[in-house]
Amino acid sequence: MKLNALRAGMVFTSAVFICLLAVGISHGSDAVADTGNCLLCHRYPSIGRYDEEGTKRVFYVNDKKFAASVHGKLACKNCHVGLDKIPHTDVKKVDCATKCHLKEPSTNQEFSHANMVGKFEASVHGKGPAENPKPFAEDLPTCKYCHDNRMYNPFQGMWGSSEALSNETLTRCIGCHTKEDWAKNFYSHFTHRMRQRRTHAEVVKLCTSCHEDSEKMARHGVESIETFKDTFHWNLVRYGVKNAPDCISCHVPLGYSTHDIRPREDPVSPLHIFNRIKTCSNQGGMQVCHPGATAQFAGGRVHAYGTKAQMLVGNRISDYQGVETARLLKRAEADISPEDLFHFTVLKIIKIVYKILIGGTILFMGFHQWLDFLAARRKQKQLKG
Numbered sequence: 371m372k373l374n375a376l377r378a379g380m381v382f383t384s385a386v387f388i389c390l391l392a393v394g395i396s397h398g399s400d401a402v403a404d405t406g407n408c409l410l411c412h413r414y415p416s417i418g419r420y421d422e423e424g425t426k427r428v429f430y431v432n433d434k435k436f437a438a439s440v441h442g443k444l445a446c447k448n449c450h451v452g453l454d455k456i457p458h459t460d461v462k463k464v465d466c467a468t469k470c471h472l473k474e475p476s477t478n479q480e481f482s483h484a485n486m487v488g489k490f491e492a493s494v495h496g497k498g499p500a501e502n503p504k505p506f507a508e509d510l511p512t513c514k515y516c517h518d519n520r521m522y523n524p525f526q527g528m529w530g531s532s533e534a535l536s537n538e539t540l541t542r543c544i545g546c547h548t549k550e551d552w553a554k555n556f557y558s559h560f561t562h563r564m565r566q567r568r569t570h571a572e573v574v575k576l577c578t579s580c581h582e583d584s585e586k587m588a589r590h591g592v593e594s595i596e597t598f599k600d601t602f603h604w605n606l607v608r609y610g611v612k613n614a615p616d617c618i619s620c621h622v623p624l625g626y627s628t629h630d631i632r633p634r635e636d637p638v639s640p641l642h643i644f645n646r647i648k649t650c651s652n653q654g655g656m657q658v659c660h661p662g663a664t665a666q667f668a669g670g671r672v673h674a675y676g677t678k679a680q681m682l683v684g685n686r687i688s689d690y691q692g693v694e695t696a697r698l699l700k701r702a703e704a705d706i707s708p709e710d711l712f713h714f715t716v717l718k719i720i721k722i723v724y725k726i727l728i729g730g731t732i733l734f735m736g737f738h739q740w741l742d743f744l745a746a747r748r749k750q751k752q753l754k755g
Contacts, residue, residue, distance in 0.1 A: 408446045409433055443555060444470060466513045487513070489630040506589045509580075516576060536561070570607045573616040574598075595673045603672065613657055620672065623648075624655040643669070 409431065411417060418428040436442055447453065449464045467484040474481040490496050495511055498504040540557050547553040568576065577595075581587060584594040598604055606614035622628045623640050634641035640649040646668035652659040660667065 404433070405445045406447050440559070444472070483513075486627075486629045489627060493629060493631045494633055495631065504590075506586075509586050509589060511580065570614045570616040571610075573618055574604070574607055577617040593673060598673045601672065613659075615657070615659060619652070619657060619659065620649055623652050 412429055412431040413433060415430045417430055418426060421427055441449075448470050449468060451465075451468065452460065452462055467482060467487040469480040469482045469484075472481045473479070490513070491498070496504075497507045497510050504510065540553065543553045543557055544550055547556070578598070581592075581595045584596060587594040603615050607616055618628060621631055621640065626640055632639040636642060637644065639645065647663050647665060650660045650663035650668045653661060
């Protein structure tokens, strides 16, 4: 810890020394709107420090990469507020609901993510109101868990991978919108939104990074999706089928927002019993799933299958308390009918018998081969004698 503190002090002192030497010197960047002269220090790859837990924090900003990102035209202080002192003290986390001091074209008002943040906080992923936060709030994702300051994709456009067509389209834009930098930025933003941000496999990987953690899910009374990769849906994603369904295909179908995912008991949720037929059929969007879906078809389970999965849910959450936990445990137990339990028991016995038979057969064959080997050696000795 002392070594970490020493390293932190050296790096921090060097950064402050550089800043003090350069007071009054203006350092600008052609790529970034660095009105606060933040790159005076943050342009150096070595800038950073070790925090109280011994974790290395890097504060380097690559101005060219940042300029090519979705936030490249924003000033640093638009998001990082309260950093007027050097060295910075009382650094607060970025609030994504802060107004960005950019005009939103449709309303001509200052732009803000507050609308999305409000929906997110009301969703299953939100931490709840400040006066009554959800239990185990540290398990819940933040904005930056799913979002990074992603760089714009190259000018490939929404027509596919034709860079030439995109260049021609951009040329037409510049014909009227003569400020080329503005035209390129708007074109990048527009075409970026028209493309799929993540592949199906990337969506599943992001969601399962939390939802496959059975202990974390149990703390919140939520089913773990560890059985999802036993399903036909996952096999479609796994083998790269273009029309494959990923997590948001069902949880955020056409007309819904990823920031406003609700529990399936909520009448607004696409997984509510009255909305499942529409969700499974998924009409009106680019992805067509089950247009002939019936109520019986839409009532089937996706992640967990049969008694084994339901008992797994019960076992995972039995150690935790709370209203949501009790609700889920009660539902899991109610879903296990005596007939299903009998079938499950019979299948379990058959599985054990098969394991014994297969293991016994392998052992017997191994023993037989060993006896045959001994007999062959004995025969060789007799021939030599």
